[in-house]
Amino acid sequence: MLIISGSEAVESALKLARQYHVSRNDTARVNLISRQYSYHGNTLGALSAGYNPPRRAAFEPLLSPAFHHVSPCFYSRDCLPHESEAEYVDRLIAQYDALFESLGRHTIAAVIVEPVVGATLGSVPAAAGYLPRLKALCEANGALLIFDEVMCGMGRAGTLHAWQSLGGVAPDLQTIGKGLGAGYQPISGILIAKGVHDVIAEASATHAFVSGHTYQGHAIGCAAAVAVQKTIVKDNLLQNVQRMSSLLVGLLRRETPRLKEVRGLGLFVTVEFANAEENSGPLAAKVAQTCFANGAAVYLCSAAVDAVLFAPPFIITESEIRELVGIFTASVRQVLEA
Numbered sequence: 001m002l003i004i005s006g007s008e009a010v011e012s013a014l015k016l017a018r019q020y021h022v023s024r025n026d027t028a029r030v031n032l033i034s035r036q037y038s039y040h041g042n043t044l045g046a047l048s049a050g051y052n053p054p055r056r057a058a059f060e061p062l063l064s065p066a067f068h069h070v071s072p073c074f075y076s077r078d079c080l081p082h083e084s085e086a087e088y089v090d091r092l093i094a095q096y097d098a099l100f101e102s103l104g105r106h107t108i109a110a111v112i113v114e115p116v117v118g119a120t121l122g123s124v125p126a127a128a129g130y131l132p133r134l135k136a137l138c139e140a141n142g143a144l145l146i147f148d149e150v151m152c153g154m155g156r157a158g159t160l161h162a163w164q165s166l167g168g169v170a171p172d173l174q175t176i177g178k179g180l181g182a183g184y185q186p187i188s189g190i191l192i193a194k195g196v197h198d199v200i201a202e203a204s205a206t207h208a209f210v211s212g213h214t215y216q217g218h219a220i221g222c223a224a225a226v227a228v229q230k231t232i233v234k235d236n237l238l239q240n241v242q243r244m245s246s247l248l249v250g251l252l253r254r255e256t257p258r259l260k261e262v263r264g265l266g267l268f269v270t271v272e273f274a275n276a277e278e279n280s281g282p283l284a285a286k287v288a289q290t291c292f293a294n295g296a297a298v299y300l301c302s303a304a305v306d307a308v309l310f311a312p313p314f315i316i317t318e319s320e321i322r323e324l325v326g327i328f329t330a331s332v333r334q335v336l337e338a
Contacts, residue, residue, distance in 0.1 A: 002189045002225070003216045006150035007041030009175040009188040010112075014045055015211050016173055017110035017144045020196050023203035029109040029143070030066055033099060037072045037304055039120045040112065040148050049112055052120050052302060068103065070095050072117065075127040076261060085127050093133045100141055110144040110173075115162040116152035119299055122270035122307040123152070123263060125166060132169045144196065147171040150188060151268075154179030155232055155314060158242045158266030165265055172196050182313075185224035186215075237314040241266045244316050251325040252310075257332050258283065260306075267314065271328075272307035282306040283335060290331040296324055 003009055014032065021029040032049065034040065040050035047056055048063040056063065071078070071092060079088045100108055115131060117124040131147075138145040147153075152162040153176050159165045161174070173196065177188035200209060215221070232238065245266045252262045252271055260274040273283045288300040288308050299309040312324065 001192070001216070002187060002218075002222055003213050004186045004188060004218070004221070005041070006148075006175065006177040006188050007043045007046045008213050009150060009177055009190055010041045010046040010049060010148060011043055012211060012213075013146050013148075013173045013175050013190050014049065014110070014112070016190065016192065016196070016200070016209070017146060019200055019207070019209050020144060020172075021109055023199050023207045026106075026142070028104075028106050031068060031103050031107045032066055032109050033068050033070060033096065033111045035072045035113055035117075036069045037117070037120045037302075038112075038114050038148075039118055040114075041150075050120075054303070068099060070099060072121060072124070073113075073126050073130050074117075074121060074124050076263065086129060089127050089129045089133055092127075092130065093137060096134065096137055100137070100143075105141045108138075108141060108143040110146050111138055112146040112148055114148045114152060115166050116157060116265055116268060118151040119309055120302045120304060122272055122301040122305050122309055123265070123268045124270075125157075125162075125263070125265050129167065131163055132167045135169045135171070138172075144172040146173045146175070148175045150175050150177035152265070153177075154229075155238050155241060156266050156268045156311065158238060158245055160238065162265060162268075180228070181221060181225040182228045184228065185218075185221040187218075187221040187225045189225075232314065235315075240316075241314050244312070244318070244321055245269065247318060247321050248310065248312075248325065251322065252328075255325060255329045257329065257336060264309075267310070267312050267316070269310045270301065270305075270307050271310070272305055283332065284308050286335045286338075287328075287332050290334055291328055294327050294331050294334075296327040296331075298328065 034049045036051045038050050039052045040046045048067040051069050075088050135145050156179050157165050172193045174191040181187035258274050260272045284306045291298050301307040
């Protein structure tokens, strides 16, 4: 299914999850689970699914109580002292399981997560084993698993789908967007697993999927997306993403002043700054502004982290990576010295 914006893709994926259960006459499944500090879009359904407090605040009374939120998956920040990554994942999956139990396992329609959280937390990849464990939990309880890859998918992580770099477990529904058409035309989409599609299609005579958007399946947007994907394959751009990622991450780790962490996958990389020194305050907003003035655009993450995100084009070269990092690190120093 091809539509326009990432928000529309998420709305449609949520509806498809409900449609799947209605098609199976399993109509008690009305609850959906997401995570705190995830972002899934700006429409009311997508805002309900996500949990970016500043974006939600004004609309909180309008958001659906069918959505419930668990802890984010952010091992480097949230692990307990001496807690291994596997133990951390155990703890998060137990939290899901407890929520399944409290809501009623027969009422859970779907879980929606970003395999790599975007700008809300700054390109945080799922911990090792997290996605496969979550898929197994959903399958055991009859719920669907939705991966929101509007921001992190279609090559940006170095693989076509980000989940392929994070355990290789495919979801039941997947949203895609930004990398699909590379910004040449507005386009997003939902990938639907065969088992889900077949159930909905078989029941369509009695339970039609009543949904749609004005420019859904727009021919020009679809043509642009096809051209972009052909170019990615023809020019081996995913290999370039992987090569340039290693260079970008290495340079940022070596040269960034007051660095806390460099994280991410592929060309979806975040620099988070260490705790602010006395009287200096957070750096990210000033750094992003200074970078832009100096000729480079970086993405300011939410106030939940003092961080900026890098998402350069798949065709970036080694010299351009070095120029980007040079402008960035000089801008950080400029802010620190101001």
